[in-house]
């Protein structure tokens with residue numbers, strides 16, 4: 001079965017999903033969109049009113065600002081994969097409930113496995129919590145972390161900048177670091193695919209647990225308390241951010257090679 005066929009099956013299951021109560025109040029489920037060979041995946045929180053009507057992620061004002069942010073990173077929307085933690089809109093745009101996130105978890109995990117991106121950018125605190133639990137977005141935004149051959153970067157949700165104007169420039173600054181990070185991720189993937197000897201391996205985090213913070217099994221140290229983005233960039237504007245790192249397991253490389261990268 002091709003990746004496209006797998007994705008089509010996944011999207012059909014999402015559109016017909018009845019696993020949580022949001023199925024009763026949604027207009028359209030929003031599975032996600034983008035090329036399955038995308039190098040960068042953006043994970044937001046949940047569909048809003050416009051997304052619920054159109055069945056597409058990040059449309060409307062927040063989507064327009066995401067387009068602006070992507071442009072600042074030299075990326076086109078058509079070349080990245082975009083989805084949400086929840087595939088259906090919570091009524092009144094309330095916060096997702098833990099039970100809803102649990103019910104929807106497998107869909108997102110399947111998308112991550114299918115796309116197998118080099119970089120995952122979390123947008124907002126609910127998607128950040130999947131990979132960086134117990135962290136505060138104001139302290140860790142823009143600080144990438146590497147594990148299992150993939151880079152993860154927590155960022156603010158674009159909608160936050162619509163309500164707090166001071167976040168607009170913060171988000172633009174964070175997005176401008178993505179090209180350097182993507183170049184590093186590409187180089188590392190190329191090195192590994194060329195047969196470079198990877199250093200000793202640590203196990204990849206399980207999607208179910210997801211934590212990249214302080215999980216002894218992940219081999220990733222917690223984000224240093226008080227290490228602000230500004231402190232990490234004291235080499236000047238545009239300098240690549242410091243990256244916390246663990247080593248890539250063989251499985252991650254094999255999966256990426258199967259995806260043609």
Ligand code: SF4
Nearest residue numbers: 017020087088103104
């Ligand atoms: S939010 Fe997720 S689990 Fe709940 S009905 Fe929609 S697709 Fe299913």
